[in-house]
Amino acid sequence: MLTRRTLLGGTAGLALLGGSGVPMGLARATEGEDLTRWVDPFIGTGGHGHTYPGATVPFGMVQVSPDTDNGRWDSCSGYHDDDRTLMGFSHTHLSGTGVGDLLDVLVVPRVGPVVLQPGSLEKPEGGYRARFDHADQQASPGYYRVRLKDSGIVAELTATARAGLHRYDFPKGGDDAHLLIDFHHGMQDKPGVPTRVTDATLRLVGDDTLVGGRRVHQWADGRHIYFALKLSRPYTRAQLYSDDQPVAGNQVAGTVLKCALHYPDADKAPLLVKVGLSAVDIDGALRNLQADIPGWDFDRVRGAARDAWQAELSRVRIEADSAADRRIFYTALYHSFVAPTLFSDVDGRYRGMDDAIHQMPAGRQTYSTYSLWDTYRALHPLFTLAQPERVPDLVDSLVRMAVESPAGPPVWPLQGRETGCMIGWHSAVVLAEAQAKGFKGIDYKAAWPVFRKRAFEDTVLGMGEYRRLGYIPSDTVDEAVSKTLEYAYDDWAMAHLAAGAGAKDDARALVERSRNYRNVFDRDLGFVRARDGAGKWIEPFDPRAMGHMKKWRDFTETNAWQATFLNQHDLYGYMALFGGPEAFERKLDELFTTSSEMPADAPPDIAGLVGQYAHGNEPSHHVAYLYAYTGAHHKTQARVRMLLRTMHQDQPDGLAGNEDCGQMSAWYLMSALGLYAVDPVTPLYVFGAPLFQRAEVAVGAGRRLVIEAPGNGPDSPYIQSVTWNGAAHTKSWISHASLAMGGRLTFHMGPKPDPLFGAAAADRPPSFTPLGAAGGF
Template sequence: MINRRSLMGAASVASVLPVQSLAAEDDLCAHVDPFIGTGGHGHTYPGATLPFGMVQLSPDTSNNGWDSCSGYHVKDGSIMGFSHTHLSGTGCADMLDCLVTPRTGAVVLNPGEPGQIEGSYRSRYTDEVASPGYYAVTLTDSRVRAELTATLRTGLHRYVFPAGEAGHLLIDWAHGQRNWWEKSPATKLDNTSLRLIGNDTLVGGRQVFMWAGGRWIFFALKLSRPFSRAELYQNDAPVGGNAAAGGKLKCALHFDDAGSAPLLVKVGISAVDIDGALKNLEAEQPGFDFEGTRRAAHLAWQSELSRIRVDLSDPNDRKVFYTAHYHSLLAPTLFSDVDRRYRGMDNQVHRLKPGEENYSTYSLWDTYRAAHPLYTLTQGPRLPGMIGGLARMGQESPAGAPIWPLQGRETDTMIGYHSAAVLAEACVKGVPGVDYKAAYKVIRKRAFDDDVHGFGLYRQLGYIPADKVDESVSRTLEFAYSDWCASKLAAAVGAHEDARKLRERSRNYRNLFDSYIHFMRGKKADGSWVTPYFPQSLGHDQKRWRDYTETNGWQATFLNQHDLYGYMQMFGGEKAFESKLDALFNAPSDLDHGSLDDISGLVGQYAHGNEPSHHVAYLYAYAGALPKTQSRVRMLMKAMYRAEPNGLEGNEDCGQMSAWYVLSALGLYTVDPVSGVYVFGSPLVNRARLALGNGRHLSIVAEGNGPDKVYVSGMRLNGKAWSRSWISHDTLMRGGELRFLMSATPNPAFGARLADRPPSFV
């Protein structure tokens, strides 16, 4: 164990220097391109939403394919309609609730498939426009111009039909994501209902049994003018009356005068009940003021984006940066009604106390790495709600510590128990308004009692055996990191014996390190290594097991985030560890047969397209080779992010892919978020100004920066020389000026002394 210094030490500088404003009048929304990531494997959506908004009103091009996890992909070629809930950049599929499709001609109930327009209610499209809080498109087959905008809990549509023609709206309440790998994929629903109220309102509810199994969703839809007639359908057969329940429900609202004036449609949603959806609609969208709502959405985004203002020489870099910042602010999503009611993880309805907030959509395996650390810098007012809500989930959920909570349900997706990382980071950084003792009770139960995903074997043997549990290597390593995080939370709440045990257990990574070949590999329950072993492989027996989670032996060997100095010794010291890092980046990029699409963005065997690699380029700093971090990080920013639909090398994953870029472009990254430490890289920005949310600002200056000036020759904090390759969160939050002195040649002395390297395992 290396325990060389406190995180503060002599680094604290209390003075706050004045910093220059960066183009305060600039319209930052103009630099955002929501279409970045809608191609390739980015899995983003281009529609209208607000920062962390509950409604994501966006076009659906497909609900049946991995690359359409968000409901949209640029290659699909046709639009089914516009639904109100979407996931940003995930690898699993759900949502797409309350599809509204404007059409002319006869009612068609068949949704069709991409490339199969005839006989379906799909339409080809042209003239797409998207900016934060706004989306527009022309549906060429339907000849309707559609525009979308949103508030936190409502969506507002504006449709212009062909002049002088009739038209209708089809509301497909059977529509949702499907499991594309099944033989006959379908959206699994129960408790479905639709009901007409008067001649201008439609309400409905349903329970969805897809990824977030058993989640509830309700909607209330109101029209700017009455419909001429309405038709309800059950299992694609017309039914009489004003209400229908059970089966696959749809509704057609007809307008004989559709082309006489724009038709506006407002929709409120709720996970509680129809009354909640109506209240959300009345509170946030009392009228049909499309331009006013659009302006308010624009201003909300301008306010959020302006928390980080940057000067970048390349306009494409500026577009990539602000789009990345935009994408990082889409999740977690608000998940409570205006009357403070919400549906908890126990499937019961609860009411928040005044001032509390509730959120959903925590992709914790991804976002603990960079998205949540970014929020601790710029989202201070929201943190008590985000972190407090996560702690509350653990208390309410029958599943215990949150893993991947979505819409009041636990998806139990991915590995480790990384709610411990987010809670511990918040505690270490002093986020107020969170009951950390109550949160630790939930984390402690997972750490010491629960037997999930091989955790019982992990506690018994010190590792998960590869012949008993799949993905055993990754599970062991990530349980070890979660143990480290839990130990920090335990220490903070006074559970010191727990902290000691968890701290020691967090070194279980040693049990799967093969000191002969210097790779992490699978081990059987009897203690023998699994064979055959190839570091570019997913594991020893891919038909039954994989030894790794969305990685291979190369990438998993660098999963250690918390005990770097202890880990280096297993390779033979820091130089040997540095050489192993070099080997990772220089290895052939060949992948074993049967590899996963998630292993993407390859540089050698480093895979930037998936989160387990995101900290790896910064590990050189711990070995005293900071210039290699600088050159690698600058290369990754330029190679892995582009201002085009196929501009992300992997899934966006609820903001993590983008948050890596935002932090790295500022010259900072959190290898171990619960340490409260940021490691320096190579800033892409010339200057940046961060509003820290505490009345202070941080100015970042990259003096002499340029495409060929990727190295940092030295640094200054508030005018004073700074020799360390890292900085603490507390120091950053004091504000002032952090100045990087950029150079075309490396300075191997900067950050090389052991005393100047980032702390680890402290």
């Protein structure tokens, strides 16, 4: 079986180009089938996937999950499959990110003396860490269970939208049973560097409730988190700690705060713990808890979580050939519906990016956790097809952030704070896509002044140089080549927002500026590359290198090979720089077939290599579909089918790179359906190579999109012809508007490529065209 690590070595997958596929087989999923049984939350918890196995509901505020580590890169989610001890169970986790944060309100069930430090992965002895065997774990959507090896405690977790519920079975005769709540625990920058916490408080209420709040200064610097914890029966004794010293009374303020709740009779019945969260205040956490879990029926809450996942997973039903294919597909769908995460309380209040408390109108929600540099590419296009009812809230949340944030357009917003992570402001792409696809309930006009300021006035992040020179010079700004290319694409997106707002002159200026990619393209070498402030190409140049100097890089998690194919919106203008479509096609071939050798300073994000194509990182995700624009669509079919089969597996190390809040999975899902949005701002999907015999997608308002692929099989990855609602369809793409109305898309598949399919200029996907609701330029 191929794993991500075997693929890092290079071009092994190329042997599959002519004959990979999926055998014909099983009947499609029935209406009553339990689709949650095909989800394996452990997929992505190994390698560099950075996912967590714990309990959450679709797009839920709470993710209650085990924390095995909080100080290394591969534990960004708080969990890694390699680990064999865990610290406890916290309530907020990131799914597949490349930077860690959260891990709030750690609950540690224990027997024996109170221990206030966890110990380390290397030396867990003497700390409150607990050993566990992977065979003693179980996870499914909305549920997690583990038996702790030393104490014999069985822990079970489930969740609602705004609360987590624990059930602990303590062994008979356990001495000094207690729960430790470590309110200082959280993600660390590296092992041994304490989580940066300020303004923390804990308060005991009666004999069954603990509440608290704190401000955390990690990746999301200065975020607020409040909680309310209730117990199914009173504790006999409680002890608060500050700086690991006992504190008298029922409340404490400080930074390093903990609490031990003692249960000498813990073995007499299961002990349940429910925890509500809020970013607003303790009262919000209490209201969220009462609204979501008013009682103590663990199995009812678990069943409701499972039902919520069943409803979301039922949006897409596939006919697959094997259990492994179903596990990969439905786990990908599960991971795609984990984030963004709910951020408004049950009463509609939320904490804005301005740190003020705002009120949502009735019936609306606001969200957080947007990994936009990643997710604009496939996750948000997936939402427009399979989550259309949720799109207005998801996108309007970005508008509110833009208006409220001192930092301007959202880049990577997390729990009311702007992390500023990655480059560009691809919230513009998500807004422009929704506008082009006609989604209502989004205040596009309110967003435009914020984006206009970034486009025409701001000098931060290299924007001054970008406007003055038409590119960003690599001798003064880090990652300048990638920034130039991504700013150009954001210009394209902002042009559509401008047109939608009636700012026609701005729109025309931004369309022209979106072609700034030309200013970092070396026609002689056929690569994008660094140039200095005087306009000279910077030497030395190596297309595999990260940059021209050790001080900083010229590219963002890419090299010149990968960045040369970043263009998503002006493909025909770009091809002319190479000498035309045929020359561009040859360059694509070279990308996939050249050596996969990388320099020693390459970041681990550049993974899943096929030649210099890097499937483990998002900038490459659209590249296999670029053959369609050259007229060689059969090469897109072959490449996509190979990537589907080799880059996604049903095992912990089953992802080629970070999951990145659903983008890695969304690429798989869209590609498995035979569709991909190369330029999400232009509302169309380029065909790929559908993986399954049949799929049904609920596209809203009771409409269904049926995608069929007769003749599909392990040796039949090639499209012979396409029909749409029974009529011949010769184009290698289809509009979003067509698919959103529902219908039947049929790919007739075969074992040999048809070089004529999609080859005519009229059948190739349009590019650099003002499509959609923006009204033209």
